[in-house]
Every structure is written in C-alpha cells, then in structure tokens.
Amino acid sequence: MASTRKMAAGNDRRPNVVEDRARGSNSLRGNTWSEVSDSADEHEHSPFADRAANVARDGVLDQPHYDAIVYAEDKMRRRLRFFFMNPVEKWQARRRVPYKFIVQVIKIILVTVQLCLFAHNNYMHVNYTWDNRIAFSHLFLMGWDATQEVPAYPPTTAPLALYKQDDFYSTLDYALRGYYNLSNAIGSYSYTEEDNSIGRVDLCLYQYKEGTIFGFNESYVFNNEIEKNCIQINHTFQGDSQIETKKLLIDKDIVINFSALVKADLQFAVKTVNLKAAGPITPPDCYQFDVKILLDNSDFDGQMLLSLDAEPNRLQCKGDTRYITDNRIDSALRTLLNLFVIFICAVSLGLCSRAIYRAQLLKFETINFFKKTYGKALSLEGRLEFLNMWYIMIIINDMLIMLGSAIKEQIERKYFGSDHWNICSIFLGTGNLLVWFGVLRYLGFFKTYNVVILTLKKAAPKVARFLVCAILIYAGFTFCGWLTLGPYHLKFRSLATTSECLFALINGDELFATFSITSFKSPLLWWYSRIYLYTFISLYIYVVLSLFISIIMDAYDTIKLYYRDGFPKNDLQAFIAVCTDEASSGVFRTESGDTNFSELFGKLCCCRKRPYGSFSGSTNSGATAKPDENCGAICI
CATH class of the missing domain: 1.10.287 (Helix Hairpins)
Structure with missing residues (x-):
C-alpha cells in the first residue's frame, strides 16, 4: 500500500489513458486507479470507478490485481461499445460487412416486386369476379336494377326484397329460365358437364318444424327446430313458359308454409374463361362459379330479402397449344421469384434470431460482470438495451412473407380449390408494411x-x-x-x-x-x-x-x-460512455467478442486468459495475476 501511494505521489505527470488506449498501448499497467478515473472524468464521471478506486486506495488489491480489473473493464466497454454501433460504424471499426443490412435491402426489393405482381393479379381477380357477380344478378335475379350495383350513401334504393308468395315462385322460375337459357347471355358461360349439358340445380328449403300463426285470436303453434329439405330440379321443360316451380314442388309433395319458412336457396354452377388475364406470357384463366340465390325470411317481418353470391374457383385450363410454352415460362419465373423471397426471408429470419440470441448472451455476461466487479445489479433500463425490437419486427414480417409466398405459390399452381386470395393478400400486405417500417431503423442512425x-x-x-x-x-x-x-x-x-x-x-x-x-x-x-x-x-x-x-x-x-x-x-x-474511442481509430479491430482466427491464434501462442468475472475483490493466495508482455492477457 505504501509503495502504491509512493508511486502515485512521485508521478507528477499523469498520462492520458484514453489517448493511450486509442494508440493501442499498454500504459494501463503502469497507472494507478486515480490516473484512470481522472482521465475518464474529463469526458464523463463514471460511478463505477469510485468503488474500485476506494478498494485500490485502501490496499485491498495490489497493483497486478488492480491492473487486471482495469483491463477487464476496458475490454468489456469496448465490446459493448462495438455491439451498439450502427452498421457504418462497425464497418469503420473492423471492416465488417453489414450483411444484415444488405439482406434487408435485397429483401425490400424482392418483396416489393412480388407484392406489385400479386397486387395486379389480385385486382384483376377480384374485379373479374365482382363483374361476373353483377352479370349473374342481371341474368338470374328478378327485379334487379342497375342502381343497386354501386353502393351509395345515403342509400337511394331499398334492398331487393319479395313481399308476395307469387313473387317467391316467380323469382325461382326467373332464375331457372336464366340458367336454362345460358347461351343467350353475352358472357361466355357454359355448364359444368363435359358435354356442356345442363348441370345440376338444387333447391334447399329451411323451415321450422312447426310454425302456424293464428293472428285473429293471437295464438300460434311453434317448434323452433329447423328442418332442411333439398330437392334436385331436373331440366324436363321444353319452353320458358312451362317452367313452374310451384307445380314441381307439388308433384314432389312439398308444401311451403311461409309462416314457418326461414330461408331458401337455389344453387347451381357455371364455367367460363377469362381472356383479359392473358398477357405477353400469361395465358387466360379458367373459372367455375358456384352461384347461390338466397331468399332470406329470418326476420319474419313480411319482407323476404333477395341476394346472389358467386364463389369463384380457378381451374386448370386446356387451351391453345401456343400458350403451353409461354405458360411454363411464366410459371417458372413466378416460382423462382417466390423461392427467392422465401430464401431471403429465411436468411433474414436466421440472422435476426442469431443477433437476438447473441444479444441475450452478452446481456447475461454484462449482468455477471456488474455483479462481480461492482457488486450491483444491472438496471432494468440497461437490460432492455439488449432487446432490439427492430429485430423482433423483422422476424414477424419474415414469417408473414414466407407464409404469404407459400400460399401465393399454391394459388398460382392452382392447388387450392377455394378462394385463398384474401388470406394471401393479408399476409403479404402486412409483411410488406412491416418491411418498409423497418427502413426507419436505418434512417434512425441520422439525427x-x-x-x-x-x-x-x-x-x-x-x-x-x-x-x-x-x-x-x-x-x-x-x-x-x-x-x-x-x-x-x-x-x-x-x-x-x-x-x-x-x-x-x-x-x-x-x-x-x-x-x-x-x-x-x-x-x-x-x-x-x-x-x-x-x-x-x-x-x-x-x-x-x-x-x-x-x-x-x-x-x-x-x-x-x-x-x-x-x-x-x-x-x-x-458505463459505455467512458470509452470515447472513435470507430475508425483501429482499437476495435483487436477487441472482438467473436471467436475468430486471430483470437484463437493468440490463445494458442500465448497463455490462458483469466476471466474478468473472477476479480470480485478477493484474491487467490495460490496464484499471482500479472499481465503478459507479449499478448496483453492476464496470465496465471
């Protein structure tokens, strides 16, 4: 202790430790703690230096042990300083290529191109199916008017509804006449059978088991169990005037009790080909529309609402042979783009997950360092510094885009029989939204x-x-x-x-x-x-x-x-602010937290490093720590 005070008193000229560290020198081994703390206070007072300075001043640690703590502190500061650098600073510090940034840039380009192509196809698909639904409404719905095609606010027309029993049967007759005379439509609609013969038409009635009302004396007979009765209507008519649904139901011993009728629907299917989708290398699309005409009487208010729905299903086309080669080229290019997007998102997912994992390892190492060196726990704010929410957001958008790309590939290969366009658009749209939000992370590096x-x-x-x-x-x-x-x-x-x-x-x-x-x-x-x-x-x-x-x-x-x-x-x-070395100073090239070749060579040619966590204030009587002159490690 006396020798330490004598050294401190005799050293009138105190070197600048920060400048010595920037030059990569080993001057820390010849300075006392007071010299280190004075140098650090020129930038910002470090509360962690007080405890170690008091310990060294009281003689608890001798000079070699004190130098070991200083070396461990300096190394940990540089590791943390490098960890929280942005990609540009890391390039200046160690010439490390910002591969995560490059992956994100490539991902933004590929995902945006993929989204633009799918958005164009999705618009054409939705617009085409909507226009066909309007055409079916004119062909199969009695009383449909063009003013009901575009929703207006406030509404200028009432909903399409039926108010008479005769209108119910007339509506079914009108729909059947439109379906049986499908060749009269402007659209290129066909029946679902291979020989283009009239397909199957099903009429389903949903009625309460008991539903008789005697309004004159305010009485009723009611059973709320709903019975479903479906019949298949075969085309046995020779002319439009002979189609009578009411007579057909009577022949099948089916009586409709309108006071108990909940709803009725008429179902059939038509096929068509969309030539508008054809482009320079894109062939036409083939569809089957499952048409359902719904007559809803669930409110029992004297008004039976009439509506039509058409569910589209894409089919494999058997078109002209000149489109076969072009179709294969288009399919191969789209598949290649989807695979590239899935691959780059998988790489981004792996890199971000690896970064989060390493950050947590460094967090536990830092907590252990603070506990053993300073005897205090790292604060919650300090621990949250290691949780990068940008990486979590990138992981989420990577998973969404990978799922959306997989669904998109299935849609383009027509493996899905039902309509999955909306699910795919939600995944790709949300993923692309988060991808562009991620650009803010890199803009955040600028003030x-x-x-x-x-x-x-x-x-x-x-x-x-x-x-x-x-x-x-x-x-x-x-x-x-x-x-x-x-x-x-x-x-x-x-x-x-x-x-x-x-x-x-x-x-x-x-x-x-x-x-x-x-x-x-x-x-x-x-x-x-x-x-x-x-x-x-x-x-x-x-x-x-x-x-x-x-x-x-x-x-x-x-x-x-x-x-x-x-x-x-x-x-x-x-704690990190004490390290004021510039990223381009060169000192970070020797302070690597990763195991590389140079560090492995240093461990083999020099001596075994003593972990800084072992310096907790008490020394081991059986070993003496001293800095090695060749490799700068603490050897025992």
Missing part, C-alpha cells in the same frame, strides 16, 4: 430523421395512458348512441357502424349529414340526439384531440432539449 422515432418512443407511455381514459369515454358514447339512436338513425343501427360514425365525427367528417338524417316523431328523442351529438363533438374535437396533440408536442420539445443538453443515460450507457 434529422431520428427525431420522429425518438418522439414516438418518448410519447408512447403517456399516449397509452391517455388513450385508456379516452377509450373509456368513447365506449360510453358508443353504447349510448347505439341504444338510443340505433332504431331511428342509419349510422347507429349496429355497434360497429356507431363506432365508425363517432370516429368520423371526431375527424370532422359529415357532421351536417349526421344531424340532417336524424328524424324522429318523438320531440324528446330529437332533442336528446342534438344534446348527445353536440356534447360528443365538443368534447373530443376541442378537448381530447387538443390534449393528444399537446402530449406529442411535449415529447417533441423534450427530445429537442435532449439533443441540445444531452440524453439521460442509464447505468449501462454511463
């Missing part, structure tokens, strides 16, 4: 673009707490509006439409229309609706939105102050 990310991160806790209160108030208005205004107002007829209406009112959409549509016979409900709407609009537009904006602006002002005065640091960041 100008990082302001948005840091502002959202700073405001997120306050915004979450604020939204909890705002959503509770919003839920109360939603349930109240649905209950009181639902039976009388178009926008409040369901809980979902009520919520959508209120959200539109918050953003100033159709305020006057919401007021003008309101029409009540009761003056009480009319005045209540006005008070309800005025209160909600005033509260959310003038109060809630203003408070929400103020929270975001407060976080933005805080971030600007941090840029001017410095960001607050947790214990891990304060």
Whole structure:
C-alpha cells in the first residue's frame, strides 16, 4: 500500500489513458486507479470507478490485481461499445460487412416486386369476379336494377326484397329460365358437364318444424327446430313458359308454409374463361362459379330479402397449344421469384434470431460482470438495451412473407380449390408494411430523421395512458348512441357502424349529414340526439384531440432539449460512455467478442486468459495475476 501511494505521489505527470488506449498501448499497467478515473472524468464521471478506486486506495488489491480489473473493464466497454454501433460504424471499426443490412435491402426489393405482381393479379381477380357477380344478378335475379350495383350513401334504393308468395315462385322460375337459357347471355358461360349439358340445380328449403300463426285470436303453434329439405330440379321443360316451380314442388309433395319458412336457396354452377388475364406470357384463366340465390325470411317481418353470391374457383385450363410454352415460362419465373423471397426471408429470419440470441448472451455476461466487479445489479433500463425490437419486427414480417409466398405459390399452381386470395393478400400486405417500417431503423442512425422515432418512443407511455381514459369515454358514447339512436338513425343501427360514425365525427367528417338524417316523431328523442351529438363533438374535437396533440408536442420539445443538453443515460450507457474511442481509430479491430482466427491464434501462442468475472475483490493466495508482455492477457 505504501509503495502504491509512493508511486502515485512521485508521478507528477499523469498520462492520458484514453489517448493511450486509442494508440493501442499498454500504459494501463503502469497507472494507478486515480490516473484512470481522472482521465475518464474529463469526458464523463463514471460511478463505477469510485468503488474500485476506494478498494485500490485502501490496499485491498495490489497493483497486478488492480491492473487486471482495469483491463477487464476496458475490454468489456469496448465490446459493448462495438455491439451498439450502427452498421457504418462497425464497418469503420473492423471492416465488417453489414450483411444484415444488405439482406434487408435485397429483401425490400424482392418483396416489393412480388407484392406489385400479386397486387395486379389480385385486382384483376377480384374485379373479374365482382363483374361476373353483377352479370349473374342481371341474368338470374328478378327485379334487379342497375342502381343497386354501386353502393351509395345515403342509400337511394331499398334492398331487393319479395313481399308476395307469387313473387317467391316467380323469382325461382326467373332464375331457372336464366340458367336454362345460358347461351343467350353475352358472357361466355357454359355448364359444368363435359358435354356442356345442363348441370345440376338444387333447391334447399329451411323451415321450422312447426310454425302456424293464428293472428285473429293471437295464438300460434311453434317448434323452433329447423328442418332442411333439398330437392334436385331436373331440366324436363321444353319452353320458358312451362317452367313452374310451384307445380314441381307439388308433384314432389312439398308444401311451403311461409309462416314457418326461414330461408331458401337455389344453387347451381357455371364455367367460363377469362381472356383479359392473358398477357405477353400469361395465358387466360379458367373459372367455375358456384352461384347461390338466397331468399332470406329470418326476420319474419313480411319482407323476404333477395341476394346472389358467386364463389369463384380457378381451374386448370386446356387451351391453345401456343400458350403451353409461354405458360411454363411464366410459371417458372413466378416460382423462382417466390423461392427467392422465401430464401431471403429465411436468411433474414436466421440472422435476426442469431443477433437476438447473441444479444441475450452478452446481456447475461454484462449482468455477471456488474455483479462481480461492482457488486450491483444491472438496471432494468440497461437490460432492455439488449432487446432490439427492430429485430423482433423483422422476424414477424419474415414469417408473414414466407407464409404469404407459400400460399401465393399454391394459388398460382392452382392447388387450392377455394378462394385463398384474401388470406394471401393479408399476409403479404402486412409483411410488406412491416418491411418498409423497418427502413426507419436505418434512417434512425441520422439525427434529422431520428427525431420522429425518438418522439414516438418518448410519447408512447403517456399516449397509452391517455388513450385508456379516452377509450373509456368513447365506449360510453358508443353504447349510448347505439341504444338510443340505433332504431331511428342509419349510422347507429349496429355497434360497429356507431363506432365508425363517432370516429368520423371526431375527424370532422359529415357532421351536417349526421344531424340532417336524424328524424324522429318523438320531440324528446330529437332533442336528446342534438344534446348527445353536440356534447360528443365538443368534447373530443376541442378537448381530447387538443390534449393528444399537446402530449406529442411535449415529447417533441423534450427530445429537442435532449439533443441540445444531452440524453439521460442509464447505468449501462454511463458505463459505455467512458470509452470515447472513435470507430475508425483501429482499437476495435483487436477487441472482438467473436471467436475468430486471430483470437484463437493468440490463445494458442500465448497463455490462458483469466476471466474478468473472477476479480470480485478477493484474491487467490495460490496464484499471482500479472499481465503478459507479449499478448496483453492476464496470465496465471
């Protein structure tokens, strides 16, 4: 201890330890702890230096053991400093190729090209099926009008419905005549049989087992068990006028009790070929449409709703031979693109999972270092620094894109009999959304673009707490509006439409229309609706939105102050901040956390390194630690 104090007193000129480390020298072995702490304080005071300095000053550790702790601290700082560098700094530090960044760039290009191609095909598919559904409505639905093709707000036409029993049978007759005279349609529709003969037509009736009403004396006989009765209608008619569904049902001993009829549907199928899909190397597409005409009487309100649905199924085409080669080329190119996307996403998934795993290993190593060297646990903020949420988001979008690409390949090979276009579009669309969100990670390396990310991160806790209160108030208005205004107002007829209406009112959409549509016979409900709407609009537009904006602006002002005065640091960041070596200084090329050839060669030619975790304040009497002059390791 006396020799240590004598050395400290005799050394009037204290070298700059930071500069010595940047030059890669071993001057740490000749300096006392006071010299190290004085050098570190020129940049920022390290709370971890006080405990080790007191231990060295009190003589608990001798000079070799003290040098070992300094060496371990310096090595850990450089490892952590290199770990939290961005790809550009890592390239400057060790000439390490930013392969994860390159993989992400390639993935963005491939995924975007894949999405554009699928979006074009998906649009053509959906638009084609919708147009065919409209054509089927004109061919098979009695009373269908062109004004019902485009949904309008507010609705200008009532829903298509039946009100008479004769209209029920006439509707079935009209649909059968349209199907039996399919050759008269402008569209190239055919029957499903191989010889183009008229296919099968099924009529299914869903009725209560008992449902007799005697309205004159307010009595009824009712059994809520629903019975399903399906019959196959064969084409045995010679002319359009001879098609009579009512007579056909009577011949089959089927009597329809409309007071017990829940619904009825007429089902048949047609085939067609889409020539519009044909491109330079793309052949036409073949479809089978399963048409269902639904007559819904489930409300028993005297109005039977009439609707048509057509489920498309893609088929293998047997077209002209000149398209066979082109079809193979197109299929091979699309398959190759899908395989490339799956491969690059798998590589990205593996690299990000590996990075998260290594980060957790380094986290446990850092926790162990803090515990043994300083006798304290690493804070929660410091531990969360090792959890990179960007990597987790990339892993999620990789899995979504891989699933979407697999479904897309099955769709293009026509392995799926049902319609999987919507599922595939959801996977690919959400995955591509997260892929482009991931670009923000690399923009965050620049100060100008990082302001948005840091502002959202700073405001997120306050915004979450604020939204909890705002959503509770919003839920109360939603349930109240649905209950009181639902039976009388178009926008409040369901809980979902009520919520959508209120959200539109918050953003100033159709305020006057919401007021003008309101029409009540009761003056009480009319005045209540006005008070309800005025209160909600005033509260959310003038109060809630203003408070929400103020929270975001407060976080933005805080971030600007941090840029001017410095960001607050947790214990891990304060520990790393002592290392002020530049990335391009060259000192990080010898401090590698990975096992490489140079490090393995150093372990073989020199001596065995003593782990820094063994320096916990007490020394082993059977061994003496000293730095090796050749390889800079602590040898025993």
